[in-house]
Amino acid sequence: MPRSRILGPVGVAWFGLTLAAIIYATRMALVVAPTDALQGNVFRIIFYHVPHSMLSLVWPYVNLAASLGFLYWQRRDPLKALAADALAISAAEVTVVYGSICLLTGMLWGKVEWGIWWTWDYRLTSMLVLWLLYVAYLMLRKLSSTGQTQTLAAVLSVFAGIDVPIVYMSIRWWRTQHPSPIFFSGDPESKMDPSMMPAFLWNLSAWAAWGVFLLTMRYLLERRRQDNEQDAALKAIEDSLELTR
Amino acid sequence: MTYLGHVWSHLRKDLHLEWRSRDSINGMLFFSLLVVVVFSLAFDPTAAMSREIAGGILWVALLFAATTALNQSWTRELRNRVLEAQRMAPSPPSALFLGKALANFLFVALVEAVLAPLFVVFYDLHALGQGWLLWVVMPLGTWALVCNGTFFAALGLRTRNREMLLPLILFPISIPALLGMIQATTAILSGEFEPGLWIRLLIAYNLAFTTACLLLFETALNAE
Numbered sequence: 428m429p430r431s432r433i434l435g436p437v438g439v440a441w442f443g444l445t446l447a448a449i450i451y452a453t454r455m456a457l458v459v460a461p462t463d464a465l466q467g468n469v470f471r472i473i474f475y476h477v478p479h480s481m482l483s484l485v486w487p488y489v490n491l492a493a494s495l496g497f498l499y500w501q502r503r504d505p506l507k508a509l510a511a512d513a514l515a516i517s518a519a520e521v522t523v524v525y526g527s528i529c530l531l532t533g534m535l536w537g538k539v540e541w542g543i544w545w546t547w548d549y550r551l552t553s554m555l556v557l558w559l560l561y562v563a564y565l566m567l568r569k570l571s572s573t574g575q576t577q578t579l580a581a582v583l584s585v586f587a588g589i590d591v592p593i594v595y596m597s598i599r600w601w602r603t604q605h606p607s608p609i610f611f612s613g614d615p616e617s618k619m620d621p622s623m624m625p626a627f628l629w630n631l632s633a634w635a636a637w638g639v640f641l642l643t644m645r646y647l648l649e650r651r652r653q654d655n656e657q658d659a660a661l662k663a664i665e666d667s668l669e670l671t672r
Numbered sequence: 673m674t675y676l677g678h679v680w681s682h683l684r685k686d687l688h689l690e691w692r693s694r695d696s697i698n699g700m701l702f703f704s705l706l707v708v709v710v711f712s713l714a715f716d717p718t719a720a721m722s723r724e725i726a727g728g729i730l731w732v733a734l735l736f737a738a739t740t741a742l743n744q745s746w747t748r749e750l751r752n753r754v755l756e757a758q759r760m761a762p763s764p765p766s767a768l769f770l771g772k773a774l775a776n777f778l779f780v781a782l783v784e785a786v787l788a789p790l791f792v793v794f795y796d797l798h799a800l801g802q803g804w805l806l807w808v809v810m811p812l813g814t815w816a817l818v819c820n821g822t823f824f825a826a827l828g829l830r831t832r833n834r835e836m837l838l839p840l841i842l843f844p845i846s847i848p849a850l851l852g853m854i855q856a857t858t859a860i861l862s863g864e865f866e867p868g869l870w871i872r873l874l875i876a877y878n879l880a881f882t883t884a885c886l887l888l889f890e891t892a893l894n895a896e
Contacts, residue, residue: 498891559844566840571831578895579827582888583841586820589880590845597848597873601855 438643445640448633455626469539476532478631480554482638483525487557487591489642490518490564494584497577509653512577515584517645519564521638526558549595549602556594560587678763682771689748690779696741700783703740705790707733712794722795727857730791731850735817738780739839742821745776746829755829759893769889773822780814800863809860809867812874813853819878820845823885827892849877 456474463470493515500508533551534544545551564587568580673681690696711729715721749755758768788810791797799806821842828837852873859867 556844556847559847563841563844567827567831567837570833570837571828575830575895578891582827582892582895585888586845586881586884589884590848593848593873593877593880597851600869600873601851 434647438640441636441640445633445636448629448636452626452629452633455629460623460626461620466540469536472532472536474626474630475634476529476536477627478634479525479532480529481631482635483522483529483554483557486518486522486525486638486642487561487588490515490522490561490584491588493518494581494588497581498585501578508577510650512581513646513649513653514642515581516568516649517642519561519568519584520645521642522561523558523565524641525638526554526561529554530558547602549599552598552602553595556598557591560590563587673763675764675767678767679771679774681763682768683774686745686772686775687778690775696744697779697782699744700737700741700779701786704733704737704783704787707736708787708790708794717795723797723800723862724858726791726795726797727854727861730787730857731813731854733787734780734784734814735843735846735850737783738776738817738821739842741779742776742818742825743828743835743838745772745822746825750829765890765893766886768893769822769826769885773819773885776822777815777818780818781811784810784814797861799861801860801867803860805860805867805871806857808871809853809856809874812871812878813849813856816849816853816874816878816881817842817846819882819885820849823889823892826889849874852877 452474456471460471460474462468493511496511497508497515500511530551533554537546538544564580564583567583568576571579708729711733715725715729717725749758759765821838824841824845825838827841828834831837852870856867856870856874859865859870
């Protein structure tokens with residue numbers, strides 16, 4: 428795969444801008460945004476937690492689209508299928524990272540603010556299940572024998588894609604049927620003061636840009652690894668041909 | 673041969689093989705019984721409380737029991753390179769899957785048939801809601817576990833650490849179904865709320881995932 432001449436500079440520029448955006452956004456979150464009337468300074472974690480939560484719901488769809496692409500191109504255009512598979516695993520890994528951050532920061536916030544590490548309300552449980560599904564995906568990729576890995580993982584991804592909305596609805600019904608303590612007073616964004624919105628939007632954009640950067644880097648890494656694998660396979664075939672001559 | 677003819681052949685084959693050794697069924701039965709006893713020791717429920725938790729315990733016990741048997745159901749295809757023969761056979765691969773899933777369903781249903789009376793005895797149960805609905809919930813729940821379980825067991829056939837992989841994939845995917853079957857069973861036993869929503873969830877789950885399994889099995893079988 429020839430090295431692209433524009434990707435390098437674009438990548439560096441994107442990284443630089445993303446880093447600058449993250450620094451700016453963090454400053455906005457920690458210093459500029461006004462203190463919350465009820466929670467004091469603890470609430471500032473919202474600027475880190477919520478963007479990661481929202482974004483961790485986006486990457487699974489990238490994974491699903493890539494997996495469907497893989498299954499479609501598998502017999503029709505194997506080279507495109509390889510690229511789709513690389514995107515699928517990158518998206519899965521980024522999902523797990525963002526999901527982990529969402530869960531961990533949420534737990535920290537919950538412990539400080541409401542005195543509990545966890546509760547089985549529908550948002551937390553759905554998030555946990557999403558995280559479990561993608562960890563299972565990564566485990567399947569790790570444990571399956573090479574040659575099969577991509578197809579099996581793509582199939583699992585389709586299952587996970589079907590499952591996620593079902594999980595969300597089922598857990599929502601579960602948690603609205605039984606009374607459960609309401610620790611989140613509705614959607615925080617709906618009650619967010621306009622003066623906090625700039626900080627929030629900056630953080631959302633910065634972490635989205637960072638996610639795209641991670642995704643792309645991982646994708647390129649995977650493509651490089653696939654190329655090496657193919658080169659090694661080709662060399663093995665050529666070597667075996669020389670032996671028979 | 674028609675599609676159903678193929679399914680019937682596969683089903684008969686699995687039933688025959690299982691009948692000769694009776695490995696899976698005995699293993700499942702004893703395992704479920706042990707799980708029930710261990711849970712009783714763990715929770716020591718009163719009659720009122722047992723109605724709340726019996727649904728959960730029953731389905732968890734069945735989940736673990738089914739998992740132990742599901743891996744085994746595919747290993748008999750690995751011996752003597754039978755799997756390669758299956759891939760080369762002109763019968764549709766989804767017929768193989770469906771036959772095997774139905775066989776597993778029958779085995780787990782047999783285990784349930786033995787386990788359910790035991791439950792009634794151990795936990796002193798009688799349904800306060802509409803008891804006959806259990807005849808609807810049990811098959812639906814069992815099919816949800818068995819259908820996905822058979823598919824994922826096939827996925828894990830040539831992986832290392834095969835036995836580990838099945839629960840790792842099956843449990844997260846089955847969470848909505850587990851929720852549905854446990855809630856429905858608890859609703860029927862305790863009579864405190866309506867099981868209708870959960871039964872509908874189970875039906876929708878089964879439809880969605882049976883379709884997905886049938887459509888994707890050929891891809892999974894031929895993954896190489």
